[in-house]
Amino acid sequence: MLCIALAVPMFYLGYSKLLFDESIYEYESPGVVLPGEPQDIYHLGTQLQSGDLEERQQAHRELLKRRKSDILLLEDYRGDQFNQPIPNAPNDSFTRTYYLEETHQQPRWQNTLLQALGLFLGTFGLVLLIILLRTQKR
Known part of the structure; x- marks a missing residue:
């Protein structure tokens, strides 16, 4: 028994x-967030820009040039988004904002x-x- x-x-x-x-959580960061910028600059970039059409287009092009995607696969859930300082950066003000993209199952x-x-x-x-x-x- x-x-x-x-x-x-x-x-x-x-x-x-x-x-x-x-569960394996896939997080993606679109690019580096510079000091003084909002953490979600890549998602709200067009909403944060002011000025005439040409200035907004120029700022948008600059933001697109800075895009360099980075993907993390983590076993622990860190929420829908989280910020992480960049290693080897001049200071802790340079960060990346990671967004939850997908959840995978790994037996x-x-x-x-x-x-x-x-x-x-x-x-x-x-x-x-x-x-x-x-x-x-x-």
């Missing part, structure tokens, strides 16, 4: 992925092992229970 009692939660933990999450062997052990213990417990019941009848 102990084997069966251990098998059910073990299989459930592997199946539901409660202990070992299989983990730990969950498969928990399911397999749960099935093994459950089967082993049932076989032992059947053997015990047959020997008691004689």
Whole structure:
């Protein structure tokens, strides 16, 4: 009975992925945010610009020249967006704003092992229970 009692939660933990999450979060940053700029300059760039049409177009072209995408794949969820300082920058004012693009599922062997052990213990417990019941009848 102990084997069966251990098998059910073990299989459930592997199946539901409660202990070992299989989510991989893909974050993308469109480019470097310079000191003094809003963190979401690349998403709000056209809304933040003022002046006549030519000045806005010039500012938009400059922003497009600075675009250099960077992608991070993380196992922990950091929200819909987060800011991160750039390593080797002159100071911490140079940052990147990362936006959640997609969530991927990557199977983990730990969950498969928990399911397999749960099935093994459950089967082993049932076989032992059947053997015990047959020997008691004689």
